[in-house]
Amino acid sequence: MPDTTTDQPTRRAGGAVVPVLAFAGIVVAVMQTLLVPVIKDLPQLLDTAPSNATWVLTSTLLSGAVATPIMGRLGDLYGKRRMLILSLAVMVAGALVSAVTSQLLVMIAGRTLQGFAMGAIPLGIGLMRDMLPREKLGSAMALMSSSIGVGGGLALPAAALVAQHTDWHALFYGAAGLGALAIVLTLLAVPESPMRAEGSFDLPGALGLSAGLVLLLLPITKGSDWGWSSGTTLGLFAGAVVVLLLWGVYELRVEAPLVDLRTTARREVLLTNLSSIMVGVSFYVVSLVLPQLLQLPTATGYGLGRSMVVAGLCVAPLGLTMMFTAPVYARLSTRYGPKVTLITGLLIIAIGYGGGLGLMDAAWQTVVTSVVLGAGIGLAYSSLPALIVGAVPASETGAANGLNTLMRSIGTSVSSAVIGMVLANTANDVGGVAVPTMHGFRISFLIATAAVAVGLLLALCLPKAARPARHTQLRASSEEEANLERAEQVLRGFRGRVLDAGGAPVARAKVTLIDPRGRQAGATLSEADGSYVLAVPGEGAYVLAAKASGHGPLASSVTHPGAERAVDLDLSLPGETVGA
Numbered sequence: 001m002p003d004t005t006t007d008q009p010t011r012r013a014g015g016a017v018v019p020v021l022a023f024a025g026i027v028v029a030v031m032q033t034l035l036v037p038v039i040k041d042l043p044q045l046l047d048t049a050p051s052n053a054t055w056v057l058t059s060t061l062l063s064g065a066v067a068t069p070i071m072g073r074l075g076d077l078y079g080k081r082r083m084l085i086l087s088l089a090v091m092v093a094g095a096l097v098s099a100v101t102s103q104l105l106v107m108i109a110g111r112t113l114q115g116f117a118m119g120a121i122p123l124g125i126g127l128m129r130d131m132l133p134r135e136k137l138g139s140a141m142a143l144m145s146s147s148i149g150v151g152g153g154l155a156l157p158a159a160a161l162v163a164q165h166t167d168w169h170a171l172f173y174g175a176a177g178l179g180a181l182a183i184v185l186t187l188l189a190v191p192e193s194p195m196r197a198e199g200s201f202d203l204p205g206a207l208g209l210s211a212g213l214v215l216l217l218l219p220i221t222k223g224s225d226w227g228w229s230s231g232t233t234l235g236l237f238a239g240a241v242v243v244l245l246l247w248g249v250y251e252l253r254v255e256a257p258l259v260d261l262r263t264t265a266r267r268e269v270l271l272t273n274l275s276s277i278m279v280g281v282s283f284y285v286v287s288l289v290l291p292q293l294l295q296l297p298t299a300t301g302y303g304l305g306r307s308m309v310v311a312g313l314c315v316a317p318l319g320l321t322m323m324f325t326a327p328v329y330a331r332l333s334t335r336y337g338p339k340v341t342l343i344t345g346l347l348i349i350a351i352g353y354g355g356g357l358g359l360m361d362a363a364w365q366t367v368v369t370s371v372v373l374g375a376g377i378g379l380a381y382s383s384l385p386a387l388i389v390g391a392v393p394a395s396e397t398g399a400a401n402g403l404n405t406l407m408r409s410i411g412t413s414v415s416s417a418v419i420g421m422v423l424a425n426t427a428n429d430v431g432g433v434a435v436p437t438m439h440g441f442r443i444s445f446l447i448a449t450a451a452v453a454v455g456l457l458l459a460l461c462l463p464k465a466a467r468p469a470r471h472t473q474l475r476a477s478s479e480e481e482a483n484l485e486r487a488e489q490v491l492r493g494f495r496g497r498v499l500d501a502g503g504a505p506v507a508r509a510k511v512t513l514i515d516p517r518g519r520q521a522g523a524t525l526s527e528a529d530g531s532y533v534l535a536v537p538g539e540g541a542y543v544l545a546a547k548a549s550g551h552g553p554l555a556s557s558v559t560h561p562g563a564e565r566a567v568d569l570d571l572s573l574p575g576e577t578v579g580a
Contacts (some may be wrong), residue, residue: 016185016188017128017189017191018143020186021124022147023185024124024182024185025120025121026147027117027179027181028091028151029147029155030151030159031064031114031118032061032064033156034114034172034175035171036156036287037164037312038159038168038171046103046104052104054221056107058218059108059111060114061413062115062213063113064116065213065406065409065413066214067115067117067118068118068119068121068402068405068406069209069259069403070206070258071086071122072119072401072402072403072405073201073402075123077200077201081123081127081192081193083123084127085183087119087123088182090113091116091175093113094109094111094112094114095110095175095179096110096173099172099176102169118405121144121147122405123402124147125144125385126193127190127193139326141385142327142383142385143323146322146323146377146378146381150323154320159171159312164307164309202258205251208243208247208250209247209259211243215239215243217410218236219232220413221413224417248261263392263400268390268462271459272391272404273404273407274458275459278346278454279349279408279411280410280412281412281414282373283408283411283412284411284419285445286352288416288420290314290315290369290370293436294314294315294366295307295308295311296436302438314363314370318370318373318374321375321378322374322377323378324378325382329379329383333382333383333386342379342380343459343460344379345376345378345379346452346455347456348372349373349377349448350376350449350453352372353449354449357445360441360442380455387462389401418447423436426439426443493536494532494536494558495567496569497526497529497530497531497568497569498530498548498569498571499570499571500571501570505526505528505530506530506571507526509548509551510547511524511532511534512545512546515542521536522535526548541557542558543557544569554569554571556569
């Protein structure tokens with residue numbers, strides 16, 4: 001699925017684009033932790049059994065997992081800004097539904113709509129790629145990617161404060177207000193990207209993926225309630241395997257798939273997505289363990305006896321550190337590449353969990369653990385979109401980052417299920433109430449450390465090509481220097497004209513540059529006079545492909561000597577070039 005416009009930023013973005021998109025990402029992420037402060041009270045608040053109350057959280061997770069890759073693909077096809085606003089609007093509607101009810105089924109419906117907004121994060125990353133100059137893209141994508149953790153971390157103390165002093169429905173009114181503000185700011189500050197993918201929306205693929213994800217995530221999140229060896233759990237897992245295999249076969253055969261599995265199977269994309277699962281596992285463990293440790297009474301001998309608000313404030317540095325890590329990531333990635341920053345982030349996470357095993361005796365120690373883990377998770381999360389963007393065509397950015405965000409969601413789902421099971425099985429029964437133990441907390445930290453170790457092994461196996469080449473990220477001390485460097489790249493590239501059988505210029509012909517590995521290295525549209533310009537990453541052999549409506553396609557092998565080379569493309573002579 002090639003691009004329909006150039007791989008360069010398509011229009012100049014204003015200075016408010018990055019903070020507005022990051023704010024939208026933070027607002028969306030708030031939905032994931034909005035009810036954490038009142039989670040233990042949900043059965044009483046909704047007048048239902050604890051097993052039923054968990055659907056208020058599970059529904060958001062499932063809808064977010066389903067919506068993320070679908071909205072990414074819709075954004076590639078019909079406009080990322082349009083789909084971003086739609087995602088936020090559905091979230092606002094869901095928040096308002098939840099705000100006016102205490103009925104379980106209506107609440108679940110509202111929470112399902114709120115989870116739909118998770119697609120906003122890959123859409124924001126795609127908009128940044130389409131609009132921002134490359135010297136600003138690294139830090140912007142890092143901030144957008146980290147917004148998942150930033151929103152989740154900052155929501156904890158804010159939600160705790162609201163829940164402790166007002167009616168809990170105020171949480172949803174606040175969420176609706178934030179969503180409405182994000183929509184207004186997006187309308188005012190974020191232009192639509194003209195970048196579009198070719199093809200149509202794969203509805204059967206969307207339905208198949210949705211069914212497979214529900215069948216997979218449902219037993220993961222509810223397995224501890226149903227029993228991991230129960231017929232329901234095992235049957236759903238088996239159904240997930242069958243549905244996802246059939247879906248994969250279908251996606252490989254359809255002309256315009258929802259997810260390009262051939263691209264996804266590339267080594268750099270596959271390993272990045274698998275690493276994302278491990279990062280998701282490690283991120284959620286700290287969110288589950290530290291708030292419980294802080295709020296347990298001191299009478300247990302290890303609980304820190306803090307209020308709900310104080311517990312949230314102690315964990316808040318996790319999100320704040322992730323936010324402030326974005327500019328640090330940009331510098332490290334420019335110098336060493338996103339692969340190295342991912343490895344560095346994973347190592348810091350391992351240090352945080354390893355040190356955290358001995359830092360559970362005071363509130364200030366949990367703050368230290370949160371800061372260290374926030375720095376590591378921030379670096380890791382920031383690296384993931386850069387690795388994905390560097391490995392896929394621009395027309396697939398939304399769908400590819402949507403799939404990567406889905407992998408993180410799967411990681412958090414697995415983490416929630418496994419850690420919940422560990423804490424339940426190691427809990428002490430005190431007057432009929434299951435109280436988590438320090439032993440359970442430490443086992444949880446060890447599980448997180450093991451997940452990080454697996455992620456580290458996967459990251460080490462990423463190809464060296466995952467480092468940013470000169471054409472994917474510019475090093476410049478100022479915007480003027482960056483513009484000069486970009487101009488120098490064009491002078492080292494291919495330029496020429498696209499012609500028809502009579503030698504007349506062909507306007508809006510698609511010209512694509514393909515590198516020796518068969519990957520797209522650039523793309524553009526010819527001007528009204530048939531002229532085109534394509535920068536190249538370096539010397540070597542390439543393929544120039546051109547096509548236009550009413551003309552046969554052309555694919556020609558060319559060699560770039562390291563200086564500007566003129567290559568005219570005659571669409572009347574497939575496989576040949578004129579004027580080389």
